[in-house]
Amino acid sequence: MTNFLLRRFVPDYQNTADPAVREKYGNLAGIVGIVCNVLLFAGKLLAGTLCGSVSVTADAVNTEMPQAMYRLPVNF
Numbered sequence: 001m002t003n004f005l006l007r008r009f010v011p012d013y014q015n016t017a018d019p020a021v022r023e024k025y026g027n028l029a030g031i032v033g034i035v036c037n038v039l040l041f042a043g044k045l046l047a048g049t050l051c052g053s054v055s056v057t058a059d060a061v062n063t064e065m066p067q068a069m070y071r072l073p074v075n076f
Contacts, residue, residue, distance in 0.1 A: 005032065037063065 006013040010024045041064035048057030 009028050015021050041060050044060030048060055
């Protein structure tokens with residue numbers, strides 16, 4: 001799966017000496033992490049709602065809150 005994503009989204013992915021390629025690696029890793037966390041949140045929320053489990057629903061919210069906070073724009 002990793003090789004597929006690299007070939008698909010990182011041009012010249014084998015040239016890791018290039019700073020631009022390394023930056024794209026980092027961006028891809030961040031995006032994949034956020035997408036996986038959102039899917040985890042959705043699965044836990046759905047399971048908790050369907051089962052009527054407050055603890056699983058709370059765990060879903062606990063899983064998503066740090067990610068949501070990182071995506072908020074911060075103005076100082």
